[in-house]
Amino acid sequence: MLLGTVLVLFLLGGAGTASAHAALKGSDPVDGSVLDAAPRDITLRFTESVSLLEDSIRVVDPENRAVDTGKPGRAGGRADTASVTLPTGLDDGTYTIAWRVVSADSHPISGALLFSIGEPSATAAVLPADLTEDPLTSSLYDITRYFAYGALALLIGVTFFLAVVLGGPSEVLRRLLMAGWLALLLASAVLLLLRGPYERGTGVGAALDLSVLRDTMVSRPGLALLARLALLAVAALVLVRVRGQGQQGQQGEQGQEWGKGTLVGGALLSVGLAGTWAAAEHASAGIQVPVAMTSSVLHLLAMAVWLGGLTALLTVLYRAPNTLSASVVNRFSRLAFVSVIVLVVTGVYQSWRGLGSWSAFTSTAYGEVLVAKLVAVLLLLVAAAFSRRWTGRLGEASAEAGAVDEAAGSAEAVGSAEGAASTTVAEPVKAASVQAGDSVQAADRAEVTARATVAVAARGPERVGATDSEASDGAADVPSGGPVDTGQGGRECPAAEDSSAADPLRQGLRRSVLAEFTVAVVVLVITTVLTGTLPGRAAAEIAKESAGAAAGGVTASSTTIPFDVGTPNGHGKVQIDLGPGRVGKNSVQAVVFGPDNGIATVPELRLTFTLRAQKIGPIDAKLTDRGGYWVTDDLQLPLPGKWTMKLTVRTTEIDQVTVEKSVRVS
Structure with missing residues (x-):
C-alpha cells in the first residue's frame, strides 16, 4: 500500500528534474567574455565539492571541432573546482565550454559557457547530447528513489512496530515486513545499475556497460549503494532467524521471537x-557535515518509524481489528510522539542549514518547497492529534470493559467455588440420609441460582443494548441440577461483544490513521523533492558571486524570464545575461531552457529594451542564434534607469508568447 501510494502521488504530482545542490558560481574565463589572447586553462568554481567524470569539461571551437584538453583536474587542489588545460595556438573566435559534474550530494549538474578570443564570431558548435539529462533514465531513477524511501520506511517502521509496539508474532505484518525488505533490495539494485547512465546523462542501455558499472562502484554514491545491499543481506539473515524463533515461540510463550540481541542488531542495521x-x-556536503549527517540519520529513522508504523497500524486495523488492543495503540501513540519530536528538532536544524536566511523562504525554490513541506507537516500533526484522541477513547472503553469483566469474573469464581463446596458436602450427607441429602441439594440449587443471577446482573452493562429482562432470562436459564458453569453464562462470545462495543471507536481510529498515513506519504514525497532542490544558502552564495562580478564590470545582471505558449512542452524559461549593464555598449547572451531544465532550441527569440520613464525605445537587441545561444555584442543603452525587457519566444511556426521583465542600468 505504501509503495503504491507513493507511486500514485508521484505520477499525479510529477517529480521534475532535480535542481541539485551544487551550482556553478564562477568561471575563468567568465561566461561571455572577450579575451585578447587565448587562456592557458579553464577553471570552473562550484558552491560545494563535486566529483569529476572523464569528460567533465569539453571545449568546442567555432567550427564545432573538439579541442584537446586532456583529463579534468582540480584548481589548486580544491574539491569545489574543475579545471582543464588548453593547448597553445588556438584561433580567434567564439568557443563553447560544455561541462558536467556530480555534486557532493550525488546529483549530476551540467551547463555551457561561451568565451571569445580576439573578437566574437559565429559558431557552428552543437551542444553535446548528454549536456541535459536523458528523460527516461532520469524519470526511472527518480521513481526508484521514491520507492527506496518508501521501502525503507516500511522495513524499519514495521520492524519497530512488531518488536516494540506489538511485542509478538503477526503473520500479516511479517509479510508486510518482507515486502519492504524485498522492495528496498530491488530498488537499491536498480539505483546501482542506473547510477552510471544518470550521472552521464545517457540512455538506459548504458546500465549494462560493465565499464560504466565499474566506475559507479568506486564512486561515493556507488559505495553507499553497495553498503546498503550488504546491510540488506545481513538483515535477511536476521529476519530468517526471527521467523524461526517466532515459529518456535508459537508453540510456547508468545512474544519471545524478538530477543535482546535481535533488537540491538535490528537497531544497528536501521x-x-x-x-x-x-x-x-x-x-x-556543506557546513557542519558531522552534525548534519547525524541529524539526517535521526530524521530519516524518525520518519521511517512513524510512517512505517502507521502502515503497520493501518494494516492491522483493516485486516485484524479484533486482535488490536488499546494498549498496543497507546504504545504506538507514545512512539509516534517521540518520532514527531525528533522530526521537529532535526527538521529545524536542516531547514536552517539549507536556507541560511529568512528571505530565502520566499526568494528561492528551496524555500518554497520547504514551506509546502511545513504546511503538510502541520496537517499531519492535526491528523495525529485526532488519532491520539481516538486512542484515548479506545483506552477508556477498554478500561471500563476490563473493570466489568473483573467484577463478573469474581462473582463467577465465588459462585463456582461455593457451588462445588456444597456438592462436596452433600455427598456424605446423602449416604447417611437420602431425605436430608435431597433437602441440601435443593438448598444448593437455590443458592447457586441466586449467585448466577448476581453475576449476570454485574456483567450486564458490558453488553451493548442489554436489558434487565434479558439479564433475568439469563438467570432463569441456569440448569436445575449440579454445578453451574458461569464462564460463558449470559455472554456467548466475549470477543465478539468487546469488538461490538469498540467498533465505533475502532472505525474512528481507522479513519484518522488513514488520513494521517495519507498526509505522511505526501510529506515523504515533498521531502524527496526537497533533496533535489538547490538550497537557499547555495543560491545566496551564487547571487553574491554574481554581484561581485557585476561590481567588477563583467556582468551586471542575470535575469530569468519564464514563458508558456500554452501547448504541451511549450513552456520553460530564458536566462538573459546583460553586461556590463552600464550606459553605452553592452553585450547580451540569452539561453532558452525547456520543461526539463535542459537547454532548448527555438526558431526565434526577439528582445527589446524600453526606458518608459524617458519614453525611449523599444531598442531591438538584434539577437543572433549561435547554436543554442542567442547573443549580441552591440546593444547601445543611452541612459541609466529601469529598463523594460520585452522578450518574444516562438516555439513553432504558429506558437509564440511575449513576456516582460525589468532590469536596472547604471
Whole structure:
C-alpha cells in the first residue's frame, strides 16, 4: 500500500528534474567574455565539492571541432573546482565550454559557457547530447528513489512496530515486513545499475556497460549503494532467524521471537541503512557535515518509524481489528510522539542549514518547497492529534470493559467455588440420609441460582443494548441440577461483544490513521523533492558571486524570464545575461531552457529594451542564434534607469508568447 501510494502521488504530482545542490558560481574565463589572447586553462568554481567524470569539461571551437584538453583536474587542489588545460595556438573566435559534474550530494549538474578570443564570431558548435539529462533514465531513477524511501520506511517502521509496539508474532505484518525488505533490495539494485547512465546523462542501455558499472562502484554514491545491499543481506539473515524463533515461540510463550540481541542488531542495521542515504546526499556536503549527517540519520529513522508504523497500524486495523488492543495503540501513540519530536528538532536544524536566511523562504525554490513541506507537516500533526484522541477513547472503553469483566469474573469464581463446596458436602450427607441429602441439594440449587443471577446482573452493562429482562432470562436459564458453569453464562462470545462495543471507536481510529498515513506519504514525497532542490544558502552564495562580478564590470545582471505558449512542452524559461549593464555598449547572451531544465532550441527569440520613464525605445537587441545561444555584442543603452525587457519566444511556426521583465542600468 505504501509503495503504491507513493507511486500514485508521484505520477499525479510529477517529480521534475532535480535542481541539485551544487551550482556553478564562477568561471575563468567568465561566461561571455572577450579575451585578447587565448587562456592557458579553464577553471570552473562550484558552491560545494563535486566529483569529476572523464569528460567533465569539453571545449568546442567555432567550427564545432573538439579541442584537446586532456583529463579534468582540480584548481589548486580544491574539491569545489574543475579545471582543464588548453593547448597553445588556438584561433580567434567564439568557443563553447560544455561541462558536467556530480555534486557532493550525488546529483549530476551540467551547463555551457561561451568565451571569445580576439573578437566574437559565429559558431557552428552543437551542444553535446548528454549536456541535459536523458528523460527516461532520469524519470526511472527518480521513481526508484521514491520507492527506496518508501521501502525503507516500511522495513524499519514495521520492524519497530512488531518488536516494540506489538511485542509478538503477526503473520500479516511479517509479510508486510518482507515486502519492504524485498522492495528496498530491488530498488537499491536498480539505483546501482542506473547510477552510471544518470550521472552521464545517457540512455538506459548504458546500465549494462560493465565499464560504466565499474566506475559507479568506486564512486561515493556507488559505495553507499553497495553498503546498503550488504546491510540488506545481513538483515535477511536476521529476519530468517526471527521467523524461526517466532515459529518456535508459537508453540510456547508468545512474544519471545524478538530477543535482546535481535533488537540491538535490528537497531544497528536501521542506523546503518539510514546512514547510506546521509553519506550520499546533501548532509555529506556543506557546513557542519558531522552534525548534519547525524541529524539526517535521526530524521530519516524518525520518519521511517512513524510512517512505517502507521502502515503497520493501518494494516492491522483493516485486516485484524479484533486482535488490536488499546494498549498496543497507546504504545504506538507514545512512539509516534517521540518520532514527531525528533522530526521537529532535526527538521529545524536542516531547514536552517539549507536556507541560511529568512528571505530565502520566499526568494528561492528551496524555500518554497520547504514551506509546502511545513504546511503538510502541520496537517499531519492535526491528523495525529485526532488519532491520539481516538486512542484515548479506545483506552477508556477498554478500561471500563476490563473493570466489568473483573467484577463478573469474581462473582463467577465465588459462585463456582461455593457451588462445588456444597456438592462436596452433600455427598456424605446423602449416604447417611437420602431425605436430608435431597433437602441440601435443593438448598444448593437455590443458592447457586441466586449467585448466577448476581453475576449476570454485574456483567450486564458490558453488553451493548442489554436489558434487565434479558439479564433475568439469563438467570432463569441456569440448569436445575449440579454445578453451574458461569464462564460463558449470559455472554456467548466475549470477543465478539468487546469488538461490538469498540467498533465505533475502532472505525474512528481507522479513519484518522488513514488520513494521517495519507498526509505522511505526501510529506515523504515533498521531502524527496526537497533533496533535489538547490538550497537557499547555495543560491545566496551564487547571487553574491554574481554581484561581485557585476561590481567588477563583467556582468551586471542575470535575469530569468519564464514563458508558456500554452501547448504541451511549450513552456520553460530564458536566462538573459546583460553586461556590463552600464550606459553605452553592452553585450547580451540569452539561453532558452525547456520543461526539463535542459537547454532548448527555438526558431526565434526577439528582445527589446524600453526606458518608459524617458519614453525611449523599444531598442531591438538584434539577437543572433549561435547554436543554442542567442547573443549580441552591440546593444547601445543611452541612459541609466529601469529598463523594460520585452522578450518574444516562438516555439513553432504558429506558437509564440511575449513576456516582460525589468532590469536596472547604471
